[in-house]
Structure formats: C-alpha cells, structure tokens
Amino acid sequence: MSYKAGPHFLQIPGPSNIPGRVLRAIERPTMDHRGPSFQDLAVEVLEKIKPIFKTSQPVVIFPSSGTGAWEAALVNTLSPGDKVLMYETGQFSNLWIELASRLGLKPEICQGDWRGGAIAEVIEERLLADTTKQIKAVCIVHNETSTGALSNVKAVRDAIDNAKHPALLLVDTISGLGSRA
Numbered sequence: 672m673s674y675k676a677g678p679h680f681l682q683i684p685g686p687s688n689i690p691g692r693v694l695r696a697i698e699r700p701t702m703d704h705r706g707p708s709f710q711d712l713a714v715e716v717l718e719k720i721k722p723i724f725k726t727s728q729p730v731v732i733f734p735s736s737g738t739g740a741w742e743a744a745l746v747n748t749l750s751p752g753d754k755v756l757m758y759e760t761g762q763f764s765n766l767w768i769e770l771a772s773r774l775g776l777k778p779e780i781c782q783g784d785w786r787g788g789a790i791a792e793v794i795e796e797r798l799l800a801d802t803t804k805q806i807k808a809v810c811i812v813h814n815e816t817s818t819g820a821l822s823n824v825k826a827v828r829d830a831i832d833n834a835k836h837p838a839l840l841l842v843d844t845i846s847g848l849g850s851r852a
C-alpha cells in the first residue's frame with residue numbers, strides 16, 4: 672500500500688486548491704448571519720472586493736455554482752424573447768448559450784473556433800448592424816476554462832460603447848477574475 676504524505680493536492684483546472692489560511696478561517700465557529708458582526712463583515716468585504724472587480728460601483732455577492740450565476744445573471748436582467756449576443760469560445764460559452772435558449776432567450780451566436788477569445792470588432796459589427804436595438808445583452812466568457820482562450824473584456828466594453836449600443840455586458844469571469852488580465 673502506498674503512503675501519501677501531506678494534504679491531497681488536487682491537480683485539475685478547477686476547483687482550485689484552497690490556501691491553508693482560508694481553510695483555517697472557515698474553521699471558525701459559525702457566525703449569526705443576522706447579527707451585527709456579520710453585518711460589519713459583509714460591509715467590509717463588499718467594500719474591499721471592489722478593486723478585485725476593478726470597479727468603484729457596488730458589488731453583489733450571489734452564492735451559487737457557476738451555472739447558478741449564469742442563470743441568475745440572465746433571468747434577473749432579461750426577459751423571455753429577448754435577443755442576446757453570445758460569443759462562442761469553448762465548452763462553457765456553449766453551455767451558457769444552451770441555458771439561455773432553455774430560458775426562452777434568443778441567442779444570436781458569434782461563432783468561434785475555440786482557439787481564441789471574443790473578438791471585439793466582430794461584436795461591434797453585430798451591434799452596429801442591430802439598428803433597431805433588439806440585442807439586450809452581450810455575453811462573453813473571460814477565461815474559457817475548457818480551452819484557456821482569453822477574451823479582452825475592456826475591448827468588448829469599448830466595442831459596445833463605440834457602437835453606441837445600450838446592450839448590457841454580461842461577463843463570466845468564473846476562472847478569470849483576479850488571475851487573468
């Protein structure tokens with residue numbers, strides 16, 4: 672029988688290994704989530720998390736799986752029948768597209784070859800062609816975990832602004848936040 676020293680080290684792209692100091696923090700006794708200490712902690716966390724998202728705007732924390740966050744983002748901002756421009760970059764973008772269809776949204780797909788991220792110029796072209804502003808949101812995956820393809824979020828934001836289009840930008844940064852530019 673082989674003997675393995677030390678903690679098990681998970682070697683897959685995700686979920687990532689949790690640093691020891693985070694695991695030790697989780698070990699603390701449960702806090703009353705309606706009590707004043709939790710309120711203080713939440714206010715501090717919500718403030719300090721802003722630089723991670725590179726924003727000065729309020730951040731909402733929604734506890735769920737990644738798939739749950741996809742669904743929450745779509746159902747809380749859009750209505751069935753709405754057109755969404757979704758960029759294919761790999762397996763996860765395609766699962767998000769499928770979810771959007773099942774929720775009754777109408778995805779317009781920017782097809783990709785899974786070898787690169789969303790191309791901002793393609794998005795700008797599609798938005799400029801949408802003269803009646805039917806597209807209500809643009810969806811991109813920041814770091815497409817299945818392929819490692821990176822989408823330039825700022826370039827996509829700029830493309831939407833250049834096209835003077837009111838579509839909302841929804842970004843899946845599940846494996847990109849804090850780790851990729």
Ligand SMILES: Cc1ncc(COP(=O)(O)O)c(C=O)c1O
Nearest residue numbers: 685736737738763816843845846
């Ligand atoms: C980029 C990306 N989006 C969405 C998901 C789906 O997340 P979950 O498996 O937690 O539902 C994953 C999971 O690895 C992911 O890497």
